[in-house]
Amino acid sequence: MSEKPSDDQPSASEIPDDVWEQFTRDTERDISSAPKEPSARARMVTERLREQDARGETPPGWRTGPAWQEMNGRASRRRKLWAVVGVVVTAAVVLVALKPSLLPGDPFGTGESGAAASPLPDETAAPTAAPGASDAETPTLDRPFAGSPAERWADGEAGIVLPEAKVVGAVSADRVAQALKLTKKLLVGANLDPKAVRGARPEAALSVLDPQQPGLLDDLGAGLRSPSRKHDPVTLFSRFDPDKVRPAGDVIKTRGRMTFKKGTQGGVAVRADYTFVYPVVRADGPTEVTRTIVRRVLDVEVADPARYKVTPGRLLLMNYDQEIGNSSCFVYDGYLHPEFPSSGSAGPDPSGPATDPYDRSKPIEHGDGGDCGTVTRT
Incomplete structure (x- = not known):
């Protein structure tokens, strides 16, 4: 059972989310034994963040937002690179779907010969x-x-x-x-x-x-x-x-x-x-x-x-x-x-x-x- 907070203590809803989030991270890092069930407050904060994330109301500084991009510019560039690669891969998938013979070895059994892709060495x-x-x-x-x-x-x-x-x-x-x-x-x-x-x-x-x-x-x-x-x-x-x-x-x-x-x-x-x-x-x-x-x-x-x-x-x-x-x-x-x-x-x-x-x-x-x-x- 949890104790009811006194009137002179701040309620759970009055404590800033980022403070609770930092407290939760520090606590988990310091505990060396097997993880325990999170407290009611931790479950409350986690559930509220999950609901906000689902509604598109995630607060700045969480997963996306100016603070993350400013702190991790290198990771941001990496994500952009993968986005470009993703476009190329998507285009390649579409191209192969239109012409499966472009894949080596004719894996889909199109019947087209792959000989043209392997020219003979010089005589x-x-x-x-x-x-x-x-x-x-x-x-x-x-x-x-x-x-x-x-x-x-x-x-x-x-x-x-x-x-x-x-x-x-x-x-x-x-x-x-x-x-x-x-x-x-x-x-x-x-x-x-x-x-x-x-x-x-x-x-x-x-x-x-x-x-x-x-x-x-x-x-x-x-x-x-x-x-x-x-x-x-x-x-x-x-x-x-x-x-x-x-x-x-x-x-x-x-x-x-x-x-x-x-x-x-x-x-x-x-x-x-x-x-x-x-x-x-x-x-x-x-x-x-x-x-x-x-x-x-x-x-x-x-x-x-x-x-x-x-x-x-x-x-x-x-x-x-x-x-x-x-x-x-x-x-x-x-x-x-x-x-x-x-x-x-x-x-x-x-x-x-x-x-x-x-x-x-x-x-x-x-x-x-x-x-x-x-x-x-x-």
């Missing part, structure tokens, strides 16, 4: 086998490389990574670096330049080649002006007829490697082995996407101008070879002709062996020139 040596099988997905305008190993390849020029230039015999590292850069410029101009891919004259690629190399530019020019089986520009340049097809997006996937050694012309020889994947749609409107895969192997040299009649800063094209997947056979109009799944082949029925155009582990193989082979995937 520094010949692969030992063809790329593994990909999910059977139909390419679309949003994902033109769906169902293809190239979905994990680098985009365009990013896939042409130059090796570190080093001294080769009497050739300085600077001259080796120049040869590597010129080779990359040739590859880009012949296979990645948007205008050239759309059928324009590949001026950037031609500008890298030495005009003093006998017959080279004449033959290439003849093929660009009047394509024929003997002078077919697609043996060096990736070109599509703009009246027939157009690119499905701005990305061409690229994978390969470049090596160098001592050349036969007193300089440095460079070998480039790269595969390019081109997604296209018909030019007349339908959005069906197909892909043409072109592998090119080039051997070029930068000769010693002190010993040979060459143009400094230009390449000698010693050899070039190609393997083209998904393009009509025996068409010599200077363009690649992709075939669409919904249409029949424009050329003769395939009679040659089936090959995987993504297999970079083997050298380019050639038949007798009379066979039209098939590809196992595009």
Whole structure:
């Protein structure tokens, strides 16, 4: 039982709340034994504060208010930071709700492949086998490389990574670096330049080649002006007829490697082995996407101008070879002709062996020139 307060003692309602609050804190801190049931006065104050808090009438200095903010500015900044983070997290939750595939590992089973999020490392040596099988997905305008190993390849020029230039015999590292850069410029101009891919004259690629190399530019020019089986520009340049097809997006996937050694012309020889994947749609409107895969192997040299009649800063094209997947056979109009799944082949029925155009582990193989082979995937 509690004693009734005398008339000359202040009643519980007359004692300031902050005094009782301080008294309660000090008492609890000083007690070392197990906590006891709070007094009636403590219960009264606590209950009144709880009711005021529920009505939004919490007095200044309690939990919120000028006194707390002034005393604890550092904690206030921390709360602001968490508020900003909270907004970001909320936005992220909304974004994931709209597109669950943004989460790694596809935890909700949306069926979208996560391969695009894990690009392959640069190719520094010949692969030992063809790329593994990909999910059977139909390419679309949003994902033109769906169902293809190239979905994990680098985009365009990013896939042409130059090796570190080093001294080769009497050739300085600077001259080796120049040869590597010129080779990359040739590859880009012949296979990645948007205008050239759309059928324009590949001026950037031609500008890298030495005009003093006998017959080279004449033959290439003849093929660009009047394509024929003997002078077919697609043996060096990736070109599509703009009246027939157009690119499905701005990305061409690229994978390969470049090596160098001592050349036969007193300089440095460079070998480039790269595969390019081109997604296209018909030019007349339908959005069906197909892909043409072109592998090119080039051997070029930068000769010693002190010993040979060459143009400094230009390449000698010693050899070039190609393997083209998904393009009509025996068409010599200077363009690649992709075939669409919904249409029949424009050329003769395939009679040659089936090959995987993504297999970079083997050298380019050639038949007798009379066979039209098939590809196992595009």
